[in-house]
Amino acid sequence: MDKNTNDKIKNELKQNEVCLFMKGTPAVPQCGFSLAVSNMLKHLEVKFKGIDVLENAELRQGVKEYSDWPTIPQLYIKEEFIGGCDIVKEMFEKGELQAKLKEKKISYKSG
């Protein structure tokens, strides 16, 4: 990964408490897995930034190297990599995602 891409990822993570690297945008997701994670965050009314990796091939590859994770979407909370669709979905269903948001002091709608 070049330094620019690495810097771009780091900056996005610093500037946005909840960051979702996804295919498409929260309004128009381009992949079912990206849609699913985006919908869970919307359901919890979490303020997040969706970053469309389809617009930038270097970013798409870079974020996979950054997290050592081969797929998109990727959810980050306060710079910590949380997981892809399966993990986030499981956490959401078990209430662990909500617990993680609480622990990280991110506001969300409970109940």
Added chain:
Amino acid sequence: MSLKLEEIKGLIKESIPDAQITIQDLAGDDNHYSATIKSKIFSGKSKIEQHKLVYKALKGKMGNELHALALNTMEI
């Protein structure tokens, strides 16, 4: 870009020999799968680490030849 179900199973078995694998071809296109994998090596590891072990077994195919593999990993 596709990968046969038996190939996926083979690759996982190769690096996780005790794996009990159940795979479903979700769309019948050799490209969208859902797998449940049980193994002793997952014990004490976070979900991220568990999934990474599976991705590692797939030797870079995940996200390339293989578009979608929904994963559920469990320790036994």
